[in-house]
Amino acid sequence: MTKIGIRYTKPRKLIFKALNHFSKPVSAAEINFYLKNKIDLTSIYRTLELMKKINIIEETEFGDGKKRYELMKNNKHHHHLVCENCGDVENIEMKEDNLLDKVKNKSSFLIKEHKLEFFGLCPNCQ
Ligand SMILES: [Zn+2]
Ligand SMILES: [Zn+2]
Structure with a gap:
């Protein structure tokens, strides 16, 4: 199948x-x-x-x-929130056209993909 x-x-x-x-x-x-x-x-x-x-x-x-x-x-394009205490990972989707435009304006690099990860404490560990 x-x-x-x-x-x-x-x-x-x-x-x-x-x-x-x-x-x-x-x-x-x-x-x-x-x-x-x-x-x-x-x-x-x-x-x-x-x-x-x-x-x-x-x-x-x-x-x-x-x-x-x-x-x-x-799997829609998304980013990750990573808990530094328990290692739990959450997915997050967000609009980031502004950020990508900024990167394009600052560099002539041809970007094919990117990854964004955020580190901190999950609700259980705060
Ligand atoms: Zn992204
Ligand atoms: Zn945690």
Whole structure:
């Protein structure tokens, strides 16, 4: 049922389901916890690598050495709010045309993409 013609094996299906469940980037450990250890961490990592290679998911790292993953599917351009205390991540969508215009005016760089991440404390940790 996939368009890219890869085999939809069980781990892939389960990991896809897990990523679909979270509406934010999650780590392999969080996926593992959500799937109640149905797939071992090594297979999760291997499957995530593969899903990354075929552009189903996007990998992000917020400087804490932990890689997090989220689905590209229906994934509108957004930014991340990262809690420095508990590591929770929230997605945020916003208008940023002004910011992008400013960058364009200040540089002749051809920008293809950008990432914006905000660090602070989530409501639970304040
Ligand atoms: Zn943006
Ligand atoms: Zn927090």
